[in-house]
Amino acid sequence: MILRRQLWRRVALLLLLVVGTSNLAHAASVQSLADTNWWDQLLRFLSFRDAALRYALAGSILLGLSCGLLGSFIVVRRMALVGDALSHAVLPGVALGFLWGMTKDPLAIFVGAVVAGLAGTALVTALTRTTRLKEDTALGLVLASFFAAGICLVTMIQRLPTGNKSGLDKFLFGQAAALGADDITLMAVVTTVAVVLVTLFYKELLATSFDEGFARSSGIPSAWVHHGLMLVLAAATVIALQAVGVVLVSAMLITPAATAYLLTDRLHRMLLLASGFGILAGAAGAFFSFIGRGLPTGPLMVIGASTVFAGAYFLAPRHGVVARWWRHRQSAARTSRENTLKALYHVWEDDGFRDVGVTLSALAERRRETIEEALSRSGNLMRHGLATVDRDVVYFTPEGRQRAAEIVRNHRLWELYLTNSANIAPDHVHEDAEKIEHVLGETVVRELERRLNYATVDPHGKAIPGPRDIHFDAATRAGGEKTNTGGTRE
Amino acid sequence: MNELIPAFDWHRVMVAPWTEDLALFGWIGLMGFLVTAACGLVGNYLILRRMALMGDAVSHSVLPGLVIAFLVSGSRGTWPMFLGALAAGVVTTLLIEAIHRRTRVKQDAAIGIAFSTLFAIGVLLTSIYSQQIDLDAECVLYGEIAFVPLEPFVEWGAAVLGPVSLVRMAGVLMFVVIIIVAFYKELLVASFDDGLSRAMGINPAWVHHGLMALLSIVVVSAFEAVGAILVIAMLILPGATASLLTQRLSRMHFIAVGHAALSAWWGVSLGVWLDCSIGAAMVVMGAVLFSLVWAFTSWSSRRSGRRTAINAGEMKHESA
Numbered sequence: 108m109i110l111r112r113q114l115w116r117r118v119a120l121l122l123l124l125v126v127g128t129s130n131l132a133h134a135a136s137v138q139s140l141a142d143t144n145w146w147d148q149l150l151r152f153l154s155f156r157d158a159a160l161r162y163a164l165a166g167s168i169l170l171g172l173s174c175g176l177l178g179s180f181i182v183v184r185r186m187a188l189v190g191d192a193l194s195h196a197v198l199p200g201v202a203l204g205f206l207w208g209m210t211k212d213p214l215a216i217f218v219g220a221v222v223a224g225l226a227g228t229a230l231v232t233a234l235t236r237t238t239r240l241k242e243d244t245a246l247g248l249v250l251a252s253f254f255a256a257g258i259c260l261v262t263m264i265q266r267l268p269t270g271n272k273s274g275l276d277k278f279l280f281g282q283a284a285a286l287g288a289d290d291i292t293l294m295a296v297v298t299t300v301a302v303v304l305v306t307l308f309y310k311e312l313l314a315t316s317f318d319e320g321f322a323r324s325s326g327i328p329s330a331w332v333h334h335g336l337m338l339v340l341a342a343a344t345v346i347a348l349q350a351v352g353v354v355l356v357s358a359m360l361i362t363p364a365a366t367a368y369l370l371t372d373r374l375h376r377m378l379l380l381a382s383g384f385g386i387l388a389g390a391a392g393a394f395f396s397f398i399g400r401g402l403p404t405g406p407l408m409v410i411g412a413s414t415v416f417a418g419a420y421f422l423a424p425r426h427g428v429v430a431r432w433w434r435h436r437q438s439a440a441r442t443s444r445e446n447t448l449k450a451l452y453h454v455w456e457d458d459g460f461r462d463v464g465v466t467l468s469a470l471a472e473r474r475r476e477t478i479e480e481a482l483s484r485s486g487n488l489m490r491h492g493l494a495t496v497d498r499d500v501v502y503f504t505p506e507g508r509q510r511a512a513e514i515v516r517n518h519r520l521w522e523l524y525l526t527n528s529a530n531i532a533p534d535h536v537h538e539d540a541e542k543i544e545h546v547l548g549e550t551v552v553r554e555l556e557r558r559l560n561y562a563t564v565d566p567h568g569k570a571i572p573g574p575r576d577i578h579f580d581a582a583t584r585a586g587g588e589k590t591n592t593g594g595t596r597e
Numbered sequence: 598m599n600e601l602i603p604a605f606d607w608h609r610v611m612v613a614p615w616t617e618d619l620a621l622f623g624w625i626g627l628m629g630f631l632v633t634a635a636c637g638l639v640g641n642y643l644i645l646r647r648m649a650l651m652g653d654a655v656s657h658s659v660l661p662g663l664v665i666a667f668l669v670s671g672s673r674g675t676w677p678m679f680l681g682a683l684a685a686g687v688v689t690t691l692l693i694e695a696i697h698r699r700t701r702v703k704q705d706a707a708i709g710i711a712f713s714t715l716f717a718i719g720v721l722l723t724s725i726y727s728q729q730i731d732l733d734a735e736c737v738l739y740g741e742i743a744f745v746p747l748e749p750f751v752e753w754g755a756a757v758l759g760p761v762s763l764v765r766m767a768g769v770l771m772f773v774v775i776i777i778v779a780f781y782k783e784l785l786v787a788s789f790d791d792g793l794s795r796a797m798g799i800n801p802a803w804v805h806h807g808l809m810a811l812l813s814i815v816v817v818s819a820f821e822a823v824g825a826i827l828v829i830a831m832l833i834l835p836g837a838t839a840s841l842l843t844q845r846l847s848r849m850h851f852i853a854v855g856h857a858a859l860s861a862w863w864g865v866s867l868g869v870w871l872d873c874s875i876g877a878a879m880v881v882m883g884a885v886l887f888s889l890v891w892a893f894t895s896w897s898s899r900r901s902g903r904r905t906a907i908n909a910g911e912m913k914h915e916s917a
Contacts, residue, residue: 187706188650195826237895240837243649248837248887250653251830255880258739258827262873263602279738280720354657354738354826355720358713365706403724406717413714420700428699 152397160397163283163350165291167389167408170347170359173298175385176305177340178364179378183316187365188243189228189337191357192250193344196227198257198353201278201345202264213289217345224341227253254353281352283393283404294346301339305378308332313374351392351405362412363388369416369423388412442545447484448493448511449518449544450474451501456515456569464500512572517544519565519572520555526566527559533566602871610870622865624746624760629861629879631766632742632819635773636828637835637853639815641846642808644836645788650705651690652832654712655809656816656825658689660719660737663817668726675765679817686813689715690806716825740824742876762821769818776811777850784808785846823876830880834860838887841894860886 152160181190200223204216227249234245277285305312314322315329322329340360347356367380392408421429450473454465471481485501488494493507503511518540525536547555565571614622643649659682666681667673689711696707723737748760758764777784786794787804794801812832819828835853842852863886864879871878 182702182706185703185705187703187709188653191650191653191709234891238841238891240840241644241647241649243647244644244833244837247649247653247829247833248884251826251833251880252884252887254826255739255830255877255884258877259867259871259873259881262877263871266872354716355713357709358717361706361709362713365702365710368702368706369700401724403720406721406724409713409717410721413710413717416710420696423700426701431699 149398152394159284160393162286162288162291163397163404164390164393166283166286166294166350167393167404168386169291169294169298169389170343170350171363171385171387171389171408172382173294173301173343173385174347174356174359175363175367175381175383176301176378177336177343178360178362178385179367179374179381180312180316180336181340181360182364182368183374183377187361188246188357189231190340190344190360192227192231192246193224193341194348194353194356195250195257196253197221197224197341197345197348198254198278199223199260200257201348202257202260205264206260213287213293217293217342220345220348221338221341223253224344225337228337228341277352278348279353280403281348281350281355281405283350283396286349290346290349297339297342297346301343304335304339308335309375312336316374350389351408355405355409358409358412359385359388362409362416366412366416366419369419369426372425384412384415387415438545443484444488444491444493445510445514445545447474447488448503448507449514451494451503451507452511452515455503464497464502467496467499467501470501509577512577514544516572516577517547517552519569520552520559521547522567523559523562523565523571524555536566605870610866614865614869621746622869624763625742625875626861626865627759628742628745628763628766628822629864629876630858631763631770632822632828633831633835633857633861633879633883634854635766635770635815636819636831637839637857638770638773638777638850639808639812640832640834641836641839641849641853642784642788643812643832644840645846646808649833650708651693651809652812652816653829654689654693654708655686655812656820656828656832657712658685658715658719659813659817659820660825661685661715661722662688662719663820664719664722664726668722668729679814682817682820683810683813685715686809686816690809736821736824738824739827739874740820740822740876742822742879743874745822762818766818766822769815773811773815780804780807781847823880827876827880830883831857834880834883834887838883838890841887841890856883856886 151157178190181187197220200219200221201216202219203223204212204219207219208215230249231242231245234240234248235242240248311322311327311332314325314327315332319329322332344356344360347359351359363384364377364381366384367377370380371377388408388411391411392404395407395411396402396404419427421427424430447470450470451465454469454473455462458465467478467481467485470485471478474481474484476484482496485494485496488501488507489496492504493510494504495502521540521543522533522536525531525539526533561573563571563573614626640649640652643652662681662683662685663678664681666677666684669681670677692711692715693704693707696702696710697704702710720737745760745763748762751758751761751764759767783794783799783804786797787799787801791801794804816828816832819831823831835856836849838856839849839852843849860879860883863882865875867873867882868875868878
């Protein structure tokens with residue numbers, strides 16, 4: 108109950124915020140953007156003196172919010188290009204809405220566009236259900252056909268002698284500076300409805316977006332959720348049209364959401380981040396288009412959103428390219444160290460565990476490498492506290508010996524498991540074990556040992572290192588838990 | 598409404614464009630056919646390979662390629678435009694791969710991000726250099742096929758071949774036909790079965806990139822006539838119509854060309870009747886043709902008691 112109340116308070120706060128933004132705008136002269144220098148423009152932007160600027164900014168922020176929010180769902184549902192299809196499909200609706208009243212009445216255009224958008228998505232569904240055409244073909248087909256019909260209508264309207272048709276072509280590329288008070292009100296209403304609906308039906312949307320089967324079995328009418336989402340999405344697309352234009356709406360739906368998708372694994376955080384990025388992109392677009400006079404707002408907004416995406420693409424902590432590359436590098440380096448340890452262990456084992464150290468030449472021979480390579484590998488082990496090198500002999504540190512025994516144990520246990528439980532011939536199990544040895548976690552090893560009845564010999568007749576070989580001097584080891592057991596990710 | 602939709606005058610709409618006004622509409626209709634046929638032939642493969650939306654992506658990102666090529670070379674010559682568009686096509690495919698291969702963003706979202714960014718850059722550059730670049734916004738979106746007859750004509754010896762862009766488009770169509778005939782087997786196998794094509798020594802990656810290059814060439818030559826968005830329709834509509842009618846790739850090609858001819862012919866008539874953009878009218882006629890075929894196939898399959906949705910799987914290839 109408390110949660111519910113908090114939720115309502117949040118909704119009320121958002122409502123206030125949205126209504127407040129829409130009231131920012133009061134009519135004043137639009138055409139006062141005379142020649143001033145860059146600094147004056149900046150001050151002017153920050154002082155919000157121009158009504159046109161206030162409208163443009165409010166509009167950009169509203170559309171950034173609604174597109175980011177709703178775009179998150181289409182990104183996680185893998186329907187990213189539905190937004191593209193929708194935005195093109197609404198064009199004939201825009202034209203018909205205009206024809207209805209022969210004016211640029213936002214409401215008529217809005218209704219026409221939403222109806223056309225929904226008809227487009229319904230047609231995509233019908234096409235994929237009744238023919239062999241795949242979804243991408245159906246999307247492209249509907250997108251282009253509706254758009255063509257819209258262009259026909261727009262070009263027919265343009266030759267009409269009557270009516271105030273200026274601005275109709277603004278739907279193609281968008282013009283935030285041409286937004287009026289009515290447009291802003293409509294945008295505020297749609298954004299509010301979108302925010303309220305997403306907050307109210309968060310649970311349903313979450314369930315249907317990630318696991319439709321689960322949603323259905325828990326009694327959520329997923330078809331209705333889908334249709335509702337499409338309806339709100341169509342509405343959001345239409346209000347964004349006037350500011351960014353037909354082609355770039357899909358960018359405002361996809362890019363902020365995809366950016367958020369790289370940064371978090373939780374849907375509610377993704378929604379917040381995506382709305383934030385959307386607002387940021389919208390405000391940046393409005394700002395730069397005001398500073399560099401005459402530049403269109405839509406493309407600037409999209410480029411702003413893409414820049415943020417590029418940042419996340421490289422730098423996102425978990426899913427970014429740099430982080431992935433670093434993780435991959437780390438694990439490759441660890442694997443290579445572990446392979447050296449294993450080679451040392453093998454030489455040592457062949458020797459009957461007699462000598463305390465392994466000569467570099469024996470290691471080089473075992474790995475079929477030169478002495479220099481063996482030396483550099485041992486040096487690497489030394490830097491990680493796994494071995495010490497004295498002249499041309501390599502000695503395990505306790506740490507290194509334990510890890511080496513673990514790796515060999517993992518390898519041999521896995522080979523035995525594959526031979527015994529998966530009936531794979533003993534000469535086919537080595538490759539697989541080479542990979543798995545680095546990532547087996549301790550709990551899995553315990554399980555393997557139990558299932559194999561604590562066997563001591565691998566399929567090739569070699570001894571599997573047991574707990575005594577591994578923890579031979581566990582008591583003497585310092586407290587620092589350095590052994591990485593891999594496999595278990597946080 | 599009456600002023601919006603003029604009365605249908607059979608002579609003016611259906612006869613005059615091909616008799617009295619042939620010098621004007623003949624070129625437009627022919628250009629429409631060449632564009633739609635070339636796009637349709639390439640589009641067949643996009644549909645088979647479930648890459649229909651790559652056409653969407655490439656057609657949008659050609660714009661910055663054209664603008665940058667113009668700014669670098671300072672001319673609107675054929676070669677700079679071609680190279681610019683080709684580079685843009687390559688950059689688009691690479692960007693899409695870089696996004697969806699290396700992050701968890703799925704391919705559809707990657708396509709959306711890549712093409713919208715490039716298109717935005719294109720629009721921005723166009724408006725910054727609007728003085729130098731003679732590309733108007735509407736032309737970018739739906740082209741100006743009606744200007745084809747006004748272009749300078751290419752003469753070859755004593756013979757007048759036709760308007761410049763039409764001759765170029767004819768060359769591109771020939772090129773597409775030659776490529777398809779020459780590499781029919783490779784394209785067929787690589788489109789249906791990756792493993793088989795590898796086993797036959799055909800590298801599917803090369804086929805993919807070759808197809809993307811061909812797509813860029815076709816899209817850029819169609820760009821002037823039909824713009825960035827109508828070209829998607831030309832890529833998809835003929836193939837989609839054909840794939841409702843046949844399971845064989847070779848027949849798909851012929852049907853696509855037939856579809857192109859009909860939609861160009863009737864598109865001119867529709868454009869004349871309604872006095873609207875002729876390029877868009879051609880697409881609308883193409884969509885009407887598709888709808889007729891769709892209605893016909895679902896009617897005939899219901900009558901014969903079969904479900905069309907059966908074999909939602911693959912088409913048979915004729916080499917089998």
